[in-house]
Amino acid sequence: MSDWKMVIGLEVHSELATNTKLFCSCRNKFGGEPNTNCCPVCTGMPGALPVLNKKAIEYAIKMGLAVGCTINNYSVFERKNYFYPDLSKAYQISQLEYPLCVGGGLEIEVEGKKKFINLDRIHVEEDAGKLIHDNTGTMIDYNRGGVPLIEIVSKPDISSAEEAVAYLEKLRETLLYVEVSDCKMQEGSIRFDVNLSLHKEGEPLGTRTEMKNLNSFRAVSRAIKYEAKRQAEVLNSGGKVIQETRRWDDEAGKTYSMRTKEDSQDYRYFPDPDLVPIETSDEYIDSIRKTLPKLPQERIIEYQKLGLTEQDAKLITTERKNADYFEAVVSLFNEPKFVCNWICSEIFKKLNSSEEIDTDIQVSAENLAKLLKLYKNNTINQAVARQLFDEMWKSDFDPEVAVNERGLAQMNDTTDLEKILQKIIEDNPKATAELKAGNQKTMAFFIGQTMKATAGKANPKLVGELLQKLIN
Template sequence: MPREVTIGIEIHCELKTKTKMFSGALVAFGDPANTNTSVIDLGHPGTLPCVNKEAVRLAIKACTGLHCTIDPLVKFDRKNYYYSDLPKGFQITQQFHPIGKDGYVLIQTDEGEKKVRIERIHMEEDTAKQFHKDTGTYIDFNRAGTPLVEIVSRPDMHSAAEAAAYVEALRRTLFYLNVSDVKMEEGSMRCDINISLSDDPEKLGTKVEIKNLNSIANVQKAVQAEIERQNAALDAGEEIVQSTRRYDEPTKSTVLMRKKEGNVDYKYFPEPNIFPIRLDEKWIEEIQNSLEELPEQRLERFKKQFGLNDYDASVLVNDRDMADFYESVMADAKDAKKAANWVIGDLSAWLNKNGLNFTKNPASAKAIARLVNLIEEGTISGKQGKEVFEDVMQGADPDQVIKDKGMQQMSDDGALLELINTVLDQNPKSIEDFKNGKNRAVGFLMGQVMKASKCQANPKKANGLLVQELNKR
């Protein structure tokens, strides 16, 4: 009998603010080490924290988008511990009064839609960043004090696929709301995953934590690797030890970092330097009423407005920048499905190949829309369209490319009929084959027509006229 897998996830997400949670120091990824620091974030004596209003606003947006109940009374607490990346010797957080609680995220599974509950969302400040090298450990305090929300799920997930789907759904929602840039590779969204296996569905097994996963793919790989490790250990009669592990990508396994003897006593107490803040209910309502369109809302709108199927709409909506570009294309494109095919297919492939994304797309939405329309109108063929596309991606105008390369399709009935009859006169055997019911003769003759026209004949129109002329012979 398969063991019961139980998974809970804690996600730390950096908020998209210009300054830090309790000081005016800048927040900027990639700046030289220790250039964006403040005496407040470094815990110098006599300094006092001041709550970042924008961070609170973004936290309210996150709570609303994740269906949480918001507590209008903001209180902060001190989490006391000593570690080299914590300059003050304590972290300001919300242990007892989270700003949001009892929310949920909907994910898609093989069994259909599933609700994963969110226990709480609380605001806090980030720690500094450590770099371990052969010559010692170096600390960059630029990150110290960066505003965070920590999102704690209920243990509602039971597979690696569900864990990955939850993180992806959460990432997508926060990105759509402009709460965070959610760049896992840069550390602005970090996952800690708790996994336990049990032979008794009514009882949880020993919890093991996997720290700091930096991609959706690694979330799924790490969880699956840990499930397999624990299953193998339990099959061998070994005891699972409560511990913290990390995912090692080269070996595709989890590696022990440290064992946990029990829960750490952080000696929480109310932060004495920040008085409780009662948020104005009207301010909360204004934030909620001006919320950006959520991904699930956009998905339904794309299907209704553009007539897209579930697959195309989902692929577009999963990448907000791609969805934004598609909407811009649809301001001028006539065929929504064909426009989606070009954006999802050729355009995405070209950007990936060249190490770019939709925010650095060299082609304008108007140029892609015009290309789609030219193919739909029969001005050029689909094959020619791919050739024109390469020039469009270099900034060229599709109409000018067609003109310069003499690509415009031959669509005039008179010119096509003259060409077709010349081909028929040259291929009497194929006419005889057609009369004898050999339909492949049409394909051969169409090939000759396209060759004679240097691929400029409108295929659809030429095919219809060809059959018409064959029936006359």
């Protein structure tokens, strides 16, 4: 295996989160009772005609721009002709010769090593329906038929399963950043095809196999590892890899031959005469460019300038909603590092412990900024800050009002605190002796007692200082 080099190209199908389908006005939504969300157009009734949803083109261009593609001013929908029951017209409207976006790429990082993965193209096409099998036979649900997809095709620049996963993660992150797809793998709104071949350094490329419709990063990683090993075994034993499509069986952890090149389909592509070429002016493309959010790579550099570590900057930019939130809080309370620490600890803890997959941050940026300000300027101590944050997460409120109404401000008055401490020292001679002897663990006991006596409002730092003064 060791001297074989993997050459991998990935095709990523991602459903676009438009309101309606690509060529009709049916809602673009997941699920629903079978065949309740379709019409003469997406079920291929005789005489029905497609009408392009311009929003899908806008979304595809947005993604293209985010990954540095050139957007073609002229692109064409073609018909990919093949028979399959889930394909209502017996052709899929897709793009071949003139795709919407070409070129571009993105940088990945594996074990500290950076690498640029080039894209071949991004094109727009429609999704097919779904077959449902049960013991009475096979049925077809056309609800998904006609949902807009983009197919993102990489160049064969990927050389390992780890790189493939890093690439897919980056791609998913970008799709979510530009908000063109919800990327819900469990709903199949993002799916992957893997093309893989082996060769030796300096030698021509080998014969590739294709594994279609993988639906998780884990499956992609396992399929690559399995298929590379299988091909290496074939080659090492003097055999030849056959160009074919192979099915990945996730349970068995194996690939199986589906069809070879000889019996592969001839799709007989030709421009769809029902649609006109898509003409996108530079002005239009620029207007979409203006709506692009700042992307992670840009934000990571910016955040580091604000004083965040690279690691924190990466962590907080993984998802756009967190980065946007971070920026919103910082715009109100200019303590980036302090804000970042709170988000990465307290907020991520909440998000990760939530049972729902896509929980939103429950505290408004305004209220978090206020809370952190109160904490930072010692109006409240950490315990109170956490307590309030917990309550705000459940039901958001203005922490300034709560601190005033509930008298939660920290006790910073030394005379009052001294009186309380004096009493605690008198009541606990044994502990006092230990503290005097230098046992710092007893300090916690004293702080605890003080908090108890002050309903948690004492400034712990001040308590420590006063205690040292009193016992000496």
